[in-house]
Structure formats: structure tokens, C-alpha cells
Amino acid sequence: MARQELQSDGPKLPSLLHLVPPEFAAIGQKSFEGLASAQSELLGKIQKANQDWFERMQLEASEASKLASRLTTARSLPETTAACQEWASRRIEIAAEYSKRLLDNGQQFVETGARLFSNGYLSKSRQDSTGRGEG
16 A cells, blocks of 8 residues: 555655755856856857958958959950969968968867866866865
């Protein structure tokens, strides 16, 4: 009969929240906040990189349009050659500028990821919750 009573009423288990000491809950909350902060920071860096690439695509399209315009108005081979040389020079400048941006963005991704995976955010949040610092 005891089985029937348990099955009909269901097991009376305490809530898991009451089993976790408040100190551990605070550490968990801080860790979660640290992870959310890291994700937010990484998302911001990804958005910045996307904006850089979008700007580059617009610049490339603009330069191609200028080249096409100059080529259609060129009246001689030297004018055509000059237009192509200027376009090539400009493309090299753009490539150098955006290569630097790409490396900067990559470095920022790596630094953020290293902090996240080395437990930097989580260690900081544990430190904050206990009120003690290292050292």
C-alpha cells in the first residue's frame, strides 16, 4: 500500500535550490555573469569585424566602379594603362590596410578566447564573490 500512496501522490523531493548552499549559488551566479559578459564582449568584436569587412566590400565596389568609368572614357592605350596602374596601386593600399585590421581583429578574438578558456572570467567572478583577491 505504501507504493500506491507514493505513486498516487508522487515522490516528495525537496527542491534542488534548497540543497545548494548560498555560497555556491553566488559563485554559480557570478560565473554565469562572467560567461555572459565574455560572450557579449566576443559578440561585439565579431560585429566590429563584420563592419570592417562590409566597409571593405563597399570600398572595393567603389574602386571597381571608378576603374570601369575611367576605362570607358580612356581614349588611348597610355590612359588605359595609367587607369589600371592607379587601380592596382589603390588595391594594394586597401589590401595592406585591411590585412592589418584582420590581424588586429584576430588578435582580439584570440585574447578574448584565451581569457574565457583560461578561466579568467570565472576566476575573477569567484574572487569577487568571496571578497578576497589573489596575492
